[in-house]
Amino acid sequence: MSGARRKEESPPSHPQQHLVANGGGALRVSVWGKALRSDSAWEDKDEFLDVIYWFRQIIAVILGVIWGVVPLKGFVGIAIFCLINAGVLYLYFSSFQQIDEEEYGGTWELTKEGFMTSFALFLVVWIIFYTAIHYD
Amino acid sequence: MSTMFADTVLIVFISVCTALLAEGITWVLVYRTEKYKRLKAEVEKQSKKLEKKKETITESAGRQQKKKIERQEEKLKNNNRDLSMVRMKSMFAIGFCFTALMGMFNSIFDGRVVAKLPFIPLSYIQGLSHRNLLGEDYTDCSFIFLYILCTMSIRQISVASSSGGALGLRNPYTRSAEEMTLVPTSSRGVRMGLMKWFNKRMKAPLPQNKYILMAQTDSLPPSTAGSFITSDLCPILCKGTRHTN
Secondary structure, eight states, X not given: OHHHHHHHHXXXXXXXXXXXXXXXXXXXXXXXXXXXXXXXXXXXXXXXXXXXXHXXXXXXXXHHHHHHHTTOOHHHHHHHHHHHXXXXXXXXXXXXXXXXXXXXXXXXXXXXXXXXXXXXXXXXXXHHHHHHHHOO | OOHHHHHHHHHHHHHHHXXXXXXXXXXXXXXXXXXXXHHHHHHHHHHHHHHHHHHHOOTTOOHHHHHHHHXXXXXXXXXXXXXXXXXXXXXXXXXXHHHHHHHHHHHHSTTOOOEEOSSOOOHHHHXXXXXXXXXXXXXXXXXXXXXXXXXXXXHHHHHHHHTTTTTTSSSHHHHHXXXXXXXXXXXXXXXXXXHHHHHHXXXXXXXXXXHHHHHTSOOHHHHHHHHIIIIITHHHHHSOOOOOO
8 A cells, every 4th residue: 555655755753844844735744644554643533534534535536436437327336335435434444543433422423424525426426427428 | 528418517617616606705705804813713712722621620620610611601602603693794695696696507407407317316306306307217317406416515525625624613612613604505504503502502511522522413414415405495496397298
């Protein structure tokens, strides 16, 4: 995974120096660097919830493209999307990051973080690709 | 590129533009005013102070401390109310603009199939997805359904981006302030619900874990869809008739 590559690229310590050098850009890199490293420490809970939110949107776009291209039709497509979306993120925060769900209000809070937005985005991307490829 | 796909892309583009327009109007009428900046800073400062105080308070804390916290909560409540008054202007302006815009787009796309749905929507959603379309093929998508979906995703994402991720929307104190300012009329229902809950809750002692507190509120996105549909689109949805053969 690119997390390993990120470890090689960025210095092992002195994140403050990175901040001074690059300002906000380096701060964003370190958040995503943490997101791609397993068992990272998340002092700021909102930061981790943001990562969950954006990962959901990325999954929605990817699945929308795949579902539209294949094509996968019907409510089966929606059901599989929900399962994959919830399942992948669950594995991410419970196994990969190994966070304590209670600190974030429980598994349900983490599961619903950004879910509806990602669902709407998935539908939009799915519809666009399906219309473009199969009804053009 | 076929006409249908061109319409699909155009609707996504319209959705992005209207989201930007809403943010633009809100910026002109609200964000750049001194009063709003002052109130927002005040609300954020007070809510951070209050959270810190709640984290350090113990069961055996004196009446003095509890009274102090209640006074701070009252102050925060008042500032939030003032913030909502400041936003009133932009809400009216956005509502007016969007009613006009939606009327125009509805007449432009009236009766046009703008996309094909890869699924057949549930019967109560068909009223939206097949609105003003001829025939019984419910995989035909009307303008309004695609527009709603685009707006639900694009507005939320633009809110999340502009607030530095979804930060600020989760703190129960600043959440109501942020919602009122960063999220335009589409989440009015959530905002009002949150304000009511907020006012009610301020009388009771807050739990130590703010995330447990937040779990007691409605989550933003589902309510956003509902309130968007009722508050933004109700005038448009009530008009217009279904074509029949």
